[in-house]
Amino acid sequence: MKNNFDVxxxxxxxxxxxxxxxxxxxxGFALSILNLCLISAVMSxxxxxxxxxxxxxxxxxxxxxxxxxxxxxxxxxxxxxxAWSAGGKGILLSAIFIILVIYLIFLINKKxxxxxxxYLIVSLVILLIPLMKFISGPSINAIESIDAAxxxxxxxxxxPIVFSWFVGAILAALVAFVIGKICLGLRSDYLxxxxxxxxxxxxxxxxxxxxxxxxxxxxxxxKRPVPYEIDxxxxxxxxxxxxxxxxxxxxxxxxxxxxxxxxxxxxxSSSGVFVKLCFSIIFALVLIVxxxxxxxxxxxxxxxxxxxxxxxxxAAKAMGKNVVKRHLHIFMIGSAIIGFAGAxxxxxxxxxxxxxxxxxxxxFLIWVMVLLGGTGNNYxxxxxxxxxxxxxxxxxxxxxxxxxxxxxxxxxxxxFKVHMVESIxxxxxLMMGLGLLLVMRxxxxxxxxxxxxxx
Amino acid sequence: MDFINSxxxxxxxxxxxxxxxxxxxxxxxxxxxxIYGVLRFANFAYxxxxxxxxxxxxxxxxxxxxxxISLGILPTAILAIPIGIIGTIFINLFFDKTVFEYxxxxxxxxxxFIVVSLGIMFVLNxxxxxxxxxxxxxxxxxxxxxxxxxxxxxxxxxxxxxxIKSTQFITLIITIITCSVLFYFLNKTKTGKSMRAxxxxxxxxxxxxxxxxxxxxxxxxxxxxxxxxxxxxYGLDKSFKPFTYFNNLLPIFAATIVGGIGNxxxxxxxxxxxxxxxxxxxxxxxxxxxxxxxxxxxxxSLVQYISTxxxxxxxxxILVVVLLYKPNGIFKGKIL
Numbered sequence: 001m002k003n004n005f006d007v008x009x010x011x012x013x014x015x016x017x018x019x020x021x022x023x024x025x026x027x028g029f030a031l032s033i034l035n036l037c038l039i040s041a042v043m044s045x046x047x048x049x050x051x052x053x054x055x056x057x058x059x060x061x062x063x064x065x066x067x068x069x070x071x072x073x074x075x076x077x078x079x080x081x082x083a084w085s086a087g088g089k090g091i092l093l094s095a096i097f098i099i100l101v102i103y104l105i106f107l108i109n110k111k112x113x114x115x116x117x118x119y120l121i122v123s124l125v126i127l128l129i130p131l132m133k134f135i136s137g138p139s140i141n142a143i144e145s146i147d148a149a150x151x152x153x154x155x156x157x158x159x160p161i162v163f164s165w166f167v168g169a170i171l172a173a174l175v176a177f178v179i180g181k182i183c184l185g186l187r188s189d190y191l192x193x194x195x196x197x198x199x200x201x202x203x204x205x206x207x208x209x210x211x212x213x214x215x216x217x218x219x220x221x222x223k224r225p226v227p228y229e230i231d232x233x234x235x236x237x238x239x240x241x242x243x244x245x246x247x248x249x250x251x252x253x254x255x256x257x258x259x260x261x262x263x264x265x266x267x268x269s270s271s272g273v274f275v276k277l278c279f280s281i282i283f284a285l286v287l288i289v290x291x292x293x294x295x296x297x298x299x300x301x302x303x304x305x306x307x308x309x310x311x312x313x314x315a316a317k318a319m320g321k322n323v324v325k326r327h328l329h330i331f332m333i334g335s336a337i338i339g340f341a342g343a344x345x346x347x348x349x350x351x352x353x354x355x356x357x358x359x360x361x362x363x364f365l366i367w368v369m370v371l372l373g374g375t376g377n378n379y380x381x382x383x384x385x386x387x388x389x390x391x392x393x394x395x396x397x398x399x400x401x402x403x404x405x406x407x408x409x410x411x412x413x414x415x416f417k418v419h420m421v422e423s424i425x426x427x428x429x430l431m432m433g434l435g436l437l438l439v440m441r442x443x444x445x446x447x448x449x450x451x452x453x454x455x
Numbered sequence: 456m457d458f459i460n461s462x463x464x465x466x467x468x469x470x471x472x473x474x475x476x477x478x479x480x481x482x483x484x485x486x487x488x489x490i491y492g493v494l495r496f497a498n499f500a501y502x503x504x505x506x507x508x509x510x511x512x513x514x515x516x517x518x519x520x521x522x523x524i525s526l527g528i529l530p531t532a533i534l535a536i537p538i539g540i541i542g543t544i545f546i547n548l549f550f551d552k553t554v555f556e557y558x559x560x561x562x563x564x565x566x567x568f569i570v571v572s573l574g575i576m577f578v579l580n581x582x583x584x585x586x587x588x589x590x591x592x593x594x595x596x597x598x599x600x601x602x603x604x605x606x607x608x609x610x611x612x613x614x615x616x617x618x619i620k621s622t623q624f625i626t627l628i629i630t631i632i633t634c635s636v637l638f639y640f641l642n643k644t645k646t647g648k649s650m651r652a653x654x655x656x657x658x659x660x661x662x663x664x665x666x667x668x669x670x671x672x673x674x675x676x677x678x679x680x681x682x683x684x685x686x687x688x689y690g691l692d693k694s695f696k697p698f699t700y701f702n703n704l705l706p707i708f709a710a711t712i713v714g715g716i717g718n719x720x721x722x723x724x725x726x727x728x729x730x731x732x733x734x735x736x737x738x739x740x741x742x743x744x745x746x747x748x749x750x751x752x753x754x755x756s757l758v759q760y761i762s763t764x765x766x767x768x769x770x771x772x773i774l775v776v777v778l779l780y781k782p783n784g785i786f787k788g789k790i791l
Contacts, residue, residue, distance in 0.1 A: 057569070118779075118780050122780075129760065129761055130760060182775060182778075182779060183775075183778070186782065188566050188569075189497045189565045189566070189569060190712070190782065192497070192569055193712065193774075194774065194775060194778055196705065197705055197708070197770075197774055197775070198771065198775065200705055200768065200771050201768045201772065204764060204765055204768045205768075207764070358698075359701075360577075360580070360701065364573055364576070364577070367570070371570055420585075423584060426580075426584035426585050426589070429577045429578070429580045429581035429584065430577070430578060430582070430585070432577045433574045433577030433579075433580070433581060434578060436571075436577065437571065437574040437575070440567070440570060440571055440574065441557065444567075
């Protein structure tokens, strides 16, 4: 029971920290940190399933997040009919062509016994690229030239955005299947490098295939699963609710004009908080469902098998477990969760910016979360997501506070102090690095280490 | 005449830039490969290590410039390289003592080393950004061009110009010198041989009385020299920006693995393989074909294999192909 006690203490501390932020900074800010903490926790659970459960090192987190983000665009944005009529045929044609070539490669790989078939496959792929350009080029140009400032892409399916989270997960799992087929046979450090590089390829595709994702032009104004602030302010029930909640404060103001003015202010500020709260509830639900499932999985025979494979691959093989297949499955499952989180992140931001995907923030930070929180322990991964994101956001105010104390007798115009204040955003990297190094040294299993489950 | 023009065109836009970029990658890749060969881990902090050493060079260059010291037509940064090297050696040895040594003695798995190098990557990233900021810095001074396109046209009377930047020339010269010294050291001297022996088989090397702490010290020194030179040359040729240096880690890794990880000569060639394919495949050959083909065969498209947006993706794709079919690299890795 002692371990459970740890979990409770850790999460109580986090809750107290959030309350502090709510009181001293603002509740809206606290909720926005909380939402990103929840999303980060989902991401780190995905990585934890790969790394903690079965020891697969996946440095391609960024790529799967971007795929999830792309899914929100493909699912929720209304379709651009002119673009479809201008270049839809060409795109569909090239899609069929790609599928045919992949099938051909599959056939060559499976059926033909030929000494140099690997070279044959590579040369096929090399030939494919100019051919693709030849087939799809004119239609891509046609699509991208339609109303380039506002659309210039095919658009999506105009479905509710929550649906896209699942699509993101499925897409990410499919991509993970391909990557897994290519890379999973490699040794750990090669796997790390190759997944990192492949995620780089995915990002450059998302960034530059403008007909699909608008690329660097970004997609803004995505749908939301929760009400908009402006609708709340114009609704009937919401101002009443706020009036009811703040009745004691409002009734103390005698002047009627001042009272209505204050009420409008309150409604405007609390509509933002309310929207964030709705997001928090949805994200928390997702996290809880995920937690229940992965705790169940961890305790099931399947989880035992995964740990066996992780701890002694040869022994697991000798027991007749298909290690390669299990690895592929878990790589797909973990990536699907990461894709899900990526779609959630884009939904929360309300915009899809392919150029913002950078390995430091979207791959290595997630890894720090998992390693700091505790590999192989779901609660640890969640705690890591919370702690790391909290530090990531709050390290800038903290650094400012520290600089002001340390340099309190230096006047504000001093160039050294100005320089330090300007470079405050970078102290978060320092904190992350030092935190990771210290944890790896003194608590190598993370803050909440893996529990040995004996069943 | 058209034929010479087309050759000059390719030299100007593919051969010279690729040779420069390839040398920079090669120097970086040799560093990564040495760390992998001797210390047995993939150092993810290498890109930021290059940024750190270049930052030191820039700071000292600024100091020299403020004192009015310069090398005339050569960039002042060359004078500052030794200082950068010394600083980088210090920080490397510091991280080795405080971080890596512990895990080496514990004989941790390669993954632990990778994770720890991620920690160092974050720390170096922060240090560089805090000290010098995240912005583009151009610290090139002295003569910019050895030969300008216009002058070349005037001298030779050709339609096509050939411009060679002095940084490109300096990069080549310094790379040749550094690599010859390095390979002489590794192949001919006793210390270099003991380093290779240690990399090849640690236990046997220990048995024959090779001092591991000396080898490790030496490796960090060589790595610091290579990182500083590679970083400074890249910064002189393009410009210094911490984020680009971090991104350069990826093609450097690609070059290392393509050449066979742990094999310095392979890494050297790997750098050029990556550079030539990146630049060669993204170049639009239209003008080239206009020169050499008869008029009725002239192409009307750009004749570009893949758009320049995918420059990085090419090196990654090469890497994936190599990993699939020749995981030891083209030049057989694993042996220093």
